[in-house]
Amino acid sequence: LNTYSILICVLMVLWAMTHLGSPGLGLRALRRTTGGRRAGRMGQDANGVPLRRSKRGWMWNQFFLLEEYTGTDMQYVGKLHSDSDRGDGSVKYVLTGEGAGSLFKIDEKSGDIHATKRLDREEKAYYILHAKAVNRFTNEALEGESEFIIKIHDINDNEPRFTKDPYMARVPEMSDIGTSVIQVTATDADDATYGNSAKVVYSILEGQPYFSVDPETGLIKTALPGMDREVKENYQVVIQAKDMAGQMGGLSGTTTVSITLSDVNDNPPRFTKTLYEFRVPESNEVGSSVGVIRAMDADIGQNAEMDYRIIGSDGPGMFDITTNRSTQDGIIVLRKPLDFERKRQYSLRVQVENSHINPRFYSMGPFRDEATIKIVVEDVDEPPEFERASYVMEVKEDAAKNTVIGSVSASDPDDKNSLVRYSIDRRTDMDRVFNIHAGNGSVFILRELDREENAWHNISVIATEFNNPRQISRVPVYIRVLDVNDNAPTFATNYETFVCENAKANQRIQTISATDPDEPLAGHRFFFGLAQDAAGKANFSVRDNKDNTAGILTRRNSYSSLQKSVYHVPVVISDGEFPMQSSTNTLTIRVCTCDREGNMKLCNAEALTARAGLSTGALVAILLCVIILLMIVVLFAALRRQRKKEPLIISKEDVRDNVVSYNDEGGGEEDTQAFDIGTLRNPEAIEESKQRRDIVPETFYPPVRRPVLPPTRDNNGDVRDFINQRLQDNDSDPTAPPYDSLATYAYEGNGSVAESLSSLESVTTEGDQDYNYLSEWGPRFKKLADMYGGDDSDRDS
Numbered sequence: 001l002n003t004y005s006i007l008i009c010v011l012m013v014l015w016a017m018t019h020l021g022s023p024g025l026g027l028r029a030l031r032r033t034t035g036g037r038r039a040g041r042m043g044q045d046a047n048g049v050p051l052r053r054s055k056r057g058w059m060w061n062q063f064f065l066l067e068e069y070t071g072t073d074m075q076y077v078g079k080l081h082s083d084s085d086r087g088d089g090s091v092k093y094v095l096t097g098e099g100a101g102s103l104f105k106i107d108e109k110s111g112d113i114h115a116t117k118r119l120d121r122e123e124k125a126y127y128i129l130h131a132k133a134v135n136r137f138t139n140e141a142l143e144g145e146s147e148f149i150i151k152i153h154d155i156n157d158n159e160p161r162f163t164k165d166p167y168m169a170r171v172p173e174m175s176d177i178g179t180s181v182i183q184v185t186a187t188d189a190d191d192a193t194y195g196n197s198a199k200v201v202y203s204i205l206e207g208q209p210y211f212s213v214d215p216e217t218g219l220i221k222t223a224l225p226g227m228d229r230e231v232k233e234n235y236q237v238v239i240q241a242k243d244m245a246g247q248m249g250g251l252s253g254t255t256t257v258s259i260t261l262s263d264v265n266d267n268p269p270r271f272t273k274t275l276y277e278f279r280v281p282e283s284n285e286v287g288s289s290v291g292v293i294r295a296m297d298a299d300i301g302q303n304a305e306m307d308y309r310i311i312g313s314d315g316p317g318m319f320d321i322t323t324n325r326s327t328q329d330g331i332i333v334l335r336k337p338l339d340f341e342r343k344r345q346y347s348l349r350v351q352v353e354n355s356h357i358n359p360r361f362y363s364m365g366p367f368r369d370e371a372t373i374k375i376v377v378e379d380v381d382e383p384p385e386f387e388r389a390s391y392v393m394e395v396k397e398d399a400a401k402n403t404v405i406g407s408v409s410a411s412d413p414d415d416k417n418s419l420v421r422y423s424i425d426r427r428t429d430m431d432r433v434f435n436i437h438a439g440n441g442s443v444f445i446l447r448e449l450d451r452e453e454n455a456w457h458n459i460s461v462i463a464t465e466f467n468n469p470r471q472i473s474r475v476p477v478y479i480r481v482l483d484v485n486d487n488a489p490t491f492a493t494n495y496e497t498f499v500c501e502n503a504k505a506n507q508r509i510q511t512i513s514a515t516d517p518d519e520p521l522a523g524h525r526f527f528f529g530l531a532q533d534a535a536g537k538a539n540f541s542v543r544d545n546k547d548n549t550a551g552i553l554t555r556r557n558s559y560s561s562l563q564k565s566v567y568h569v570p571v572v573i574s575d576g577e578f579p580m581q582s583s584t585n586t587l588t589i590r591v592c593t594c595d596r597e598g599n600m601k602l603c604n605a606e607a608l609t610a611r612a613g614l615s616t617g618a619l620v621a622i623l624l625c626v627i628i629l630l631m632i633v634v635l636f637a638a639l640r641r642q643r644k645k646e647p648l649i650i651s652k653e654d655v656r657d658n659v660v661s662y663n664d665e666g667g668g669e670e671d672t673q674a675f676d677i678g679t680l681r682n683p684e685a686i687e688e689s690k691q692r693r694d695i696v697p698e699t700f701y702p703p704v705r706r707p708v709l710p711p712t713r714d715n716n717g718d719v720r721d722f723i724n725q726r727l728q729d730n731d732s733d734p735t736a737p738p739y740d741s742l743a744t745y746a747y748e749g750n751g752s753v754a755e756s757l758s759s760l761e762s763v764t765t766e767g768d769q770d771y772n773y774l775s776e777w778g779p780r781f782k783k784l785a786d787m788y789g790g791d792d793s794d795r796d797s
Contacts (some may be wrong), residue, residue: 080131170261404444771784
């Protein structure tokens with residue numbers, strides 16, 4: 001603190017000690033009245049009745065204590081004293097309540113109260129305590145408990161603090177002087193009811209001369225007129241809040257206020273150039289962009305939005321201009337096709353204006369600008385142009401080949417006026433019904449026409465520049481085929497007519513009509529009658545109804561199905577057009593038995609068969625059913641046949657390493673037909689046949705044998721060669737099953753050093769052998785000794 005602050009603090013401490021802390025004041029404040037129960041006259045009430053004061057034990061006042069005490073000794077608060085205290089130490093003073101014993105201590109004998117710690121009013125402004133005097137020896141209360149308050153006296157120990165730091169504010173540019181910007185607020189934790197410790201005064205440290213602040217309210221206002229955002233947009237203002245009403249020695253705090261000037265529409269748009277020039281090819285499509293112009297506006301956002309429009313042009317309706325709202329550019333758009341040969345240059349007068357104008361700034365000038373745009377059309381090699389957008393031609397259906405039915409015309413719009421060549425797009429005339437003259441565009445027919453087959457033909461004619469074949473154009477040509485009476489009328493349907501045996505003469509039995517694919521302009525008119533060759537002996541007559549129908553009438557009273565069951569009536573139908581077309585149609589009439597009302601009961605067998613006949617759809621359905629049944633039978637037979645060919649081993653679990661057992665037992669050594677022993681010794685022996693027993697063989701495939709060198713005594717690999725050869729034969733055998741099987745090869749081999757041990761070898765041995773030694777080998781070889789031992793006479797016998 002500065003010297004002035006220290007001096008103020010010392011004076012306040014001396015004042016407090018003089019008025020509050022002296023023993024005399026404490027005694028006067030804390031004393032009992034000495035009048036016993038005697039009442040003293042204090043005055044009179046409104047009725048004149050004397051007022052008397054009753055006896056009180058304690059008289060209290062509030063204690064005041066300075067906060068933030070910095071002395072080394074405990075701060076003296078006050079003294080408690082009772083009239084019962086004779087000074088002999090028998091009275092004990094007791095203090096209870098907030099802070100008693102911790103913040104405040106009392107001398108039990110003298111009643112002096114001291115503060116043990118520094119106190120802060122901003123933490124707690126006052127303390128409520130209770131005091132009483134008791135007999136030290138008996139603990140008997142000498143005085144009733146009384147309450148008193150210790151208030152903390154405030155000193156200026158807190159600087160003002162702003163509620164925000166920094167503040168953010170916006171104010172429109174070009175605002176008048178005194179326009180409110182923002183209000184700042186600072187608070188002081190000191191006691192506002194005592195002195196000026198909490199009285200805050202605001203002042204501006206930075207931001208002049210643009211802004212000012214109200215010293216009492218903290219309201220910031222503009223202080224300079226005409227502040228332009230386009231010149232300076234952001235300002236930093238520093239505001240100070242000082243207590244003690246701004247006097248010297250007061251504490252202060254500061255905050256920063258960031259003020260931004262918001263934009264207003266105070267700047268008009270301006271073109272960067274007075275003349276713009278664009279070049280555009282004449283081939284540009286309608287709706288395409290020709291060029292872009294831009295006007296500049298120093299404002300931003302909505303205040304910078306602009307509208308462009310054309311205010312003058314030497315080509316009305318040729319161009320238009322639109323505004324791109326994201327970039328505020330003016331886009332010139334083509335509205336009509338360009339033609340270099342007709343007009344090669346255009347001039348436009350364009351105006352730009354702000355969309356949102358602030359009336360306050362009308363005086364700053366017109367918020368619009370104008371510029372001239374020059375558009376130059378560039379020549380482009382264009383395709384030929386037809387005189388019409390489409391052509392319609394007509395031709396009669398009986399027109400002869402190579403008849404010209406019309407022509408098309410196209411020309412080169414460019415200055416060079418190139419020759420044009422014509423052709424037909426064959427994708428539109430696949431049948432090559434028409435053709436066109438390449439030079440003059442005459443269209444003629446190549447094939448005969450039939451209106452009833454195709455009444456309209458739509459073709460496309462191509463015009464190509466002679467000097468530049470890539471320049472082509474197309475035009476649709478619609479050819480209408482006019483009707484000619486070239487078709488004769490026929491029956492409208494197939495009639496099934498019958499006549500009753502009991503029919504009367506001139507009885508109508510059928511009404512017939514006709515149809516004609518031709519379409520005369522005046523409509524159809526048909527004539528009916530009997531053929532001339534059948535008119536004399538006819539059993540029926542034809543009566544024309546004059547409405548394109550005719551009736552079939554009987555010419556006698558009765559008919560007999562036994563004499564003749566079917567009649568064929570030739571009916572001639574002709575039309576009324578030129579040239580007249582006619583045809584003879586045969587009407588089949590069957591004779592049937594009818595009841596009295598004329599309802600058919602029974603016809604002849606031929607008629608019944610015809611009436612009961614099935615339709616074509618029914619016959620096709622029956623035929624399909626028969627074919628499906630035959631296919632099912634064939635499939636079933638094939639499955640049965642395949643099931644018979646299945647191998648004996650069909651278990652799904654035995655798909656590998658299957659051993660086929662034939663269960664054949666040999667007849668022993670005496671059975672010489674069971675096995676060819678010579679095969680074991682001769683690997684070149686050829687098997688006559690080799691068939692598997694697990695599959696019924698269909699075709700016999702003779703085994704393939706490869707020559708093998710005869711085994712010798714010195715060749716120990718003959719067994720391996722034999723096995724490899726048999727393995728190859730088995731692998732190449734087409735009758736082998738599609739699973740693994742065990743093939744046994746019984747070749748023992750030749751050339752063993754120990755010779756063969758088989759008794760079968762003796763069959764092929766030329767010399768006799770001596771087997772008498774077998775009898776010496778014991779009873780186990782007795783059988784062999786009996787078979788092979790003994791004399792030759794014994795064996796012969």
